[in-house]
Amino acid sequence: MDNTISRRSLDQMAAQRDRSGSMWLVQAITGLLLVALLGTHMIVHHFVVEGGLRDFQQVMDYVSNPLVMVIEILFVICATVHGLLGVRSILVDLRPSARALGIIEWGLRIVGLVTIVYGIYLAVALQRMAG
Numbered sequence: 001m002d003n004t005i006s007r008r009s010l011d012q013m014a015a016q017r018d019r020s021g022s023m024w025l026v027q028a029i030t031g032l033l034l035v036a037l038l039g040t041h042m043i044v045h046h047f048v049v050e051g052g053l054r055d056f057q058q059v060m061d062y063v064s065n066p067l068v069m070v071i072e073i074l075f076v077i078c079a080t081v082h083g084l085l086g087v088r089s090i091l092v093d094l095r096p097s098a099r100a101l102g103i104i105e106w107g108l109r110i111v112g113l114v115t116i117v118y119g120i121y122l123a124v125a126l127q128r129m130a131g
Helices: 007-047 055-064 066-093 098-128
Strands: none
Touching: 007 066, 055 066, 055 098, 066 098
C-alpha cells in the first residue's frame, strides 16, 4: 500500500487551507464590524432615547435618514455573513466528504443570499413607509 500523497492532493489541501484562512479573515472582520454596528444600534435605540425605547413614530423618523438605512443594511449583511461562516466552520469541523461540503457551501450561499435580499427589501420598505 502506497502512503505517499500525490502532488495534486497537496495542491488541493493548500488551496483549501488558503480558502479557509480567507474565510476566517472575513469572519473576523465581520465580527469586528458587528461589535461596532451592534454597539451603535444599542446606543441609538436604547440609551439616547428617553425611556430607553423608541415608539413607532420615533423609529419611523429615525429610519427615514438614508445614512441609517445604509448602517442597518450593513448590519444585516455582516450578521448574515458572520453567522453563516460560523455555521460553515462548525460543519467543516465534522469533516464531511467533498461532495457533502459542496452541498453545504451552496446551501449556505443560498440561505445567505435569500436572507440578505429579504433584509434589504424590508429595510427599503420600512424607509418608504417612513416617507
